[in-house]
Amino acid sequence: MHERKTYFQQLDYTLLFLLFLLMCISLLSIYSAAMAGQYNIDPSFFVKRQVIWFLIGTFLMVAAMLLDYDLFKNFTIPLYVVGLLLLIGVHFFGVERNGSQRWLGIGNNLFQPSEFVKIFLVLALAHLLFLITKDHRDRTLKEDLVVVAKVLAVGLPPFALILVQPDLGTALVIASIMGTMLLMAGVSWKIFAALGTGITFFLGTLVWLHNNYYEFFTNNIIRPHQLSRIYGWIDPESDPGGMGYQLLNAMQGIGSGQLYGKGFADGVLSKSGAVPEIHTDFIFTVIGEEFGFLGATILIVIYFLLFYRMIIIAFSCNNIYGSYLVAGVIGLLVFQIFQNIGMTIGLMPITGLALPFISYGGSALLTNMIAIGLVLNVNIRTRHYMFSSDETA
Structure with a gap:
């Protein structure tokens, strides 16, 4: 026996409230960041555009929520194929900026196909895992290897196409989606240990090639500007005016915020123009400097609560396909948040990943709003039983 509730009763209002808080933090931070000397424009310019993106994103979120996710x-398959074709199109016709070719142009506007490919991949892997695991709850190690092989067969093509743009950050998000969904599928820990060992060996090989065959390494494996980012991450003080410039100023700004911050729009480093891309990739610097450790902690707690709600939705769903969808969204968002905040405080190398729901931008924000729509979709179609039954097992 289960309770029948309307869509409005089933909506996770806690999740929506947390999303609303992130929107407010985003608009305040972008307004403050737009005062930086590197822009010389009306601070409301980026805010107005971000509001438009939020409105479009809300529409897409509702659309993703209303259509039964089983459909x-x-x-x-069509969406997955379209995603691959878009990534191939970027390779041949894409717009290059800052050494990366990630965008396609429509008139005067640019969009980043790899952002939408994240959603397409979540849908593809959720369907795949649903088909191959729905009747196999207790699998052998050999069967788990087959599951992993099939997931890699679907996930590696977009991973490789994004990696060669080059866009390491988004490629790692793709890897995070695959890993999270395999974890949800209950794949043996032995396989994860083997994958971890393989990744460690691969990274060790890269270091060995760098140390012994530098010219081959920089010509065939990694571009010089990417390598400089790694140098700037490992030892920013060695070149404070070059490779380490952005990271050192970002960390100095965040550290100067101390406990309570300098106050809204009163950040010194944030306004000086010393931190490039401060309204997008490095917007956490604004939050850390102007709202201090307390403000940064509140933001991280909001993210934790957001994921807590998603985890509850994933495990309470009585349709395994819905659980996989939510797990994919969690994998999509968690790594981006960890990477973005980590790179501003020196824990991770600098990549071009935006801070979800906070950074200025269109493609990434729309993708994340659609992702939240999928989570809400799963929640409103989950039946909640008054008494336990075999159907909930």
């Missing part, structure tokens, strides 16, 4: 199975 997404019918569009899995």
